[in-house]
Amino acid sequence: MLGEKIEKAFNAQLNAEGWSAYLYLSMSAWFSSQNLPGLANWMRVQAREEMVHAMKFFDYIQSRGGRVNLTEVAAPSFEWKTPLDAFENVLAHERKVTGLIHALVDLAAAEKDHAASSFLRWFVDEQVEEEESAEAAVCKLKLAGDAPGGLFLLDREMAERVFTPPAGSKDA
Numbered sequence: 001m002l003g004e005k006i007e008k009a010f011n012a013q014l015n016a017e018g019w020s021a022y023l024y025l026s027m028s029a030w031f032s033s034q035n036l037p038g039l040a041n042w043m044r045v046q047a048r049e050e051m052v053h054a055m056k057f058f059d060y061i062q063s064r065g066g067r068v069n070l071t072e073v074a075a076p077s078f079e080w081k082t083p084l085d086a087f088e089n090v091l092a093h094e095r096k097v098t099g100l101i102h103a104l105v106d107l108a109a110a111e112k113d114h115a116a117s118s119f120l121r122w123f124v125d126e127q128v129e130e131e132e133s134a135e136a137a138v139c140k141l142k143l144a145g146d147a148p149g150g151l152f153l154l155d156r157e158m159a160e161r162v163f164t165p166p167a168g169s170k171d172a
C-alpha cells in the first residue's frame with residue numbers, strides 16, 4: 001500500500017510530467033510556425049516521452065493500491081524569442097524536473113518506502129539523459145547561430161529523431 005505522502009507526491013509528479021508533455025507540444029507547434037519541421041519533430045517526440053513518464057507514475061500509483069488524482073494542467077508558454085531560447089527553456093525545465101525527482105527520492109528514503117525508491121531509480125537515470133540531450137541541443141544551436149545554413153542543417157538532423165518507447169512500456 002502506498003503511504004499518503006508518497007501517493008500525494010507521486011500524483012504531483014504525474015501532473016508535472018503531463019505538464020512537460022504540454023510544454024513540449026507547445027514548443028513543437030511554435031517550431032512548426034517558424035518553418036522548422038525538424039525541431040518541431042524533436043519536440044513532438046519529446047512530448048511523447050513525457051507522456052510515457054506520466055504513465056509510469058499513473059500505473060505505479062495504482063499498482064501499489066493508490067488512487068490516481070488528475071488535476072488541472074496549467075497552460076504552457078506560447079512563444080519563444082529564438083530556437084535557442086526555446087531549448088534553453090527545455091534545459092532549465094529538465095533541471096527543475098531533476099530536482100523534483102531527487103526530492104521524491106529523498107521522500108521515499110525518509111518514508112522507508114524501498115519499493116518506491118527502486119521505482120524512482122529509472123527516473124534518476126532518465127534525467128541524466130534528459131539534461132544531456134537538452135545541453136547537446138543548446139550547444140548545437142549556439143554553433144549554428146554563427147554558421148550560414150547551420151540552423152537548416154540542424155533542423156534536418158532533428159527531423160530524424162524517432163519515438164522509442166522504453167522497455168516494458170504499455171504505451172508503445
Ligand code: FEO
Nearest residue numbers: 017050053097130
Ligand atoms: Fe519527464 Fe523530461 O522529464
